[in-house]
Amino acid sequence: MTKKLICLSIVFIMSFGVMQAQKSIIIKFKENNYTSYNGKYQSGNENFDNLINNSGHKHNPIGNFAKTKTLVVNLNPDDFLDFYINEYKKLENVDFVEEDFIAKGAGISNLESNSFNPISTFPNDTFFNRQWGLYNDGTMSGIGSVVADSDTDMELAWDIETGDPNMIIAVPDTGFRMTHPELAGRIWNNPNDPIDGIDNDGNGLIDDYQGWDYVNNDNDPTDDYGHGSNCSGIILAKANNGIGYAGVNWNSKLMVLKVLNQNNSGTYSAMANSIYYAVDNGAKVISMSIGGTTFSQALKDAVDYAYNHNVVFVACMMNDNNNAVYYPAGHDNVISVGSTNANDYRTNPFSWGGGSNYGNHIDVVAPGNYIYGLSHTSDTNYNTYWGGTSQATPLVAGIISLMLSKNPTLSVDQIRDIIRDSADDMVGNPAEDTAGFDIYMGYGRANAFKALQDVPVLNITETADISNIQITNPIKESLIIRSSKELGNTKIIIYSLEGKQIFETAANIKQGINETNLSNIPKGNYILEFNNKNYRKSFKIIKH
Ligand SMILES: [Ca+2]
Ligand SMILES: [Ca+2]
Numbered sequence: 001m002t003k004k005l006i007c008l009s010i011v012f013i014m015s016f017g018v019m020q021a022q023k024s025i026i027i028k029f030k031e032n033n034y035t036s037y038n039g040k041y042q043s044g045n046e047n048f049d050n051l052i053n054n055s056g057h058k059h060n061p062i063g064n065f066a067k068t069k070t071l072v073v074n075l076n077p078d079d080f081l082d083f084y085i086n087e088y089k090k091l092e093n094v095d096f097v098e099e100d101f102i103a104k105g106a107g108i109s110n111l112e113s114n115s116f117n118p119i120s121t122f123p124n125d126t127f128f129n130r131q132w133g134l135y136n137d138g139t140m141s142g143i144g145s146v147v148a149d150s151d152t153d154m155e156l157a158w159d160i161e162t163g164d165p166n167m168i169i170a171v172p173d174t175g176f177r178m179t180h181p182e183l184a185g186r187i188w189n190n191p192n193d194p195i196d197g198i199d200n201d202g203n204g205l206i207d208d209y210q211g212w213d214y215v216n217n218d219n220d221p222t223d224d225y226g227h228g229s230n231c232s233g234i235i236l237a238k239a240n241n242g243i244g245y246a247g248v249n250w251n252s253k254l255m256v257l258k259v260l261n262q263n264n265s266g267t268y269s270a271m272a273n274s275i276y277y278a279v280d281n282g283a284k285v286i287s288m289s290i291g292g293t294t295f296s297q298a299l300k301d302a303v304d305y306a307y308n309h310n311v312v313f314v315a316c317m318m319n320d321n322n323n324a325v326y327y328p329a330g331h332d333n334v335i336s337v338g339s340t341n342a343n344d345y346r347t348n349p350f351s352w353g354g355g356s357n358y359g360n361h362i363d364v365v366a367p368g369n370y371i372y373g374l375s376h377t378s379d380t381n382y383n384t385y386w387g388g389t390s391q392a393t394p395l396v397a398g399i400i401s402l403m404l405s406k407n408p409t410l411s412v413d414q415i416r417d418i419i420r421d422s423a424d425d426m427v428g429n430p431a432e433d434t435a436g437f438d439i440y441m442g443y444g445r446a447n448a449f450k451a452l453q454d455v456p457v458l459n460i461t462e463t464a465d466i467s468n469i470q471i472t473n474p475i476k477e478s479l480i481i482r483s484s485k486e487l488g489n490t491k492i493i494i495y496s497l498e499g500k501q502i503f504e505t506a507a508n509i510k511q512g513i514n515e516t517n518l519s520n521i522p523k524g525n526y527i528l529e530f531n532n533k534n535y536r537k538s539f540k541i542i543k544h
């Protein structure tokens, strides 16, 4: 009863946040002949400048104005929105004018503690046994119907890849608990804008050293609601450190961007801005657990900007348990994620109500109910769980970050194909999860292990005459290498067919016959790579 009351109060707060209409509009110009001075944009169009100045409206760019040609204009509290949308539409050289809509985060927390007996399993994080979405042995209680293996096979996936330390994953959300030990040393810092009161990198944001807060317009994106800390931890919580939880990705960096306020809602202009920021500052994956019901050209432009820069954009289907389309999930070029329960059925309802939305734009589903994670108010309280497509989305984003860690040359389209093709189909409710694509489960429940198996090992480019090296194959005790030239110091690397590196040695390869002992390599099929600064070649080999 207590829990129901708490959830109802949360829903009320969220609804209130949504109903508070922001008096802002977004304008995109057709031509880029507008200049900035003194922090103001001069359009060169007298009518526009007069309208802006006479109305007392404030305006700010979305993304890099020179590229996006898009501004957000904040109206005065008493202004009529529709009146000004029409006034701005009447101006010359305007591509579109739209309301700056409000979207909301797609997850709700328990806000209650729950007692569990920690059982240490692989990895050694204290509460790994609660992370049924990663590894579900069928024994977890208190989370509804449980079926073993209705998970993403993370314990197998980690055998292939645990994440590239140099990769950046952006999570535009309510922010993050910046001091949390589960992300110590793993929060992205902007090397081009140290904290000195100066906008060193000239992007219009002063000292955006640890991301940005688009809600309060400052450089401290600390979480004041909890949604972002949970979502970020799902992707990136430190694994194998003996505390808390294991993130999907053990090594990469989190870019913290705050676009949702303390009621879990935020403007489309903040969302769009955060997307441009993430792309321009090197993020390879954007995980956005936010949805709004209205189509927006400005948000679509930002999503397409990410796609055109080969940045993967993952978003949530939202939680109404119907076929309502939310954005950004409804845009093309987004990988859209629904939620499953611990028995592989589409979540309906979540622990608090609602259900995972469905429709033709869904790509895959992933575990999203009773998802325990990091707290935004404590470094030691690990008893918060959340439910929503918000939680399924970062799980898929995390899997994608592992795929890109294994092979950074993958395109967004390749990633989407692999995520779809490797998903487990026909595992859910037979009435919904029919063979192949269906609107409830998309192509199926994401499977990290299968996805990583399907990622080809980094394409090997031949950088020298391919006749340089011949090898005996199959291989017994020793690898016999015939080289037509002296290659010098060369790495000899062996990968499993899944792409996991299992062996590496350095050899000084001379002209003629060379021999390297491989007696410790188990029998099987492998990929063998020769690699030095002038030469790279790979062979498929059989070890007897
Ligand atoms: Ca800056
Ligand atoms: Ca600075």
Ligand SMILES: [Ca+2]
Binding pocket: 125, 126, 182, 237, 238, 239, 240, 241, 242, 243, 244, 245, 246, 247
């Ligand atoms: Ca941990």
Ligand SMILES: [Ca+2]
Binding pocket: 425, 426, 432, 433, 434, 435, 436, 437, 438, 441, 442, 443, 444
């Ligand atoms: Ca299906």
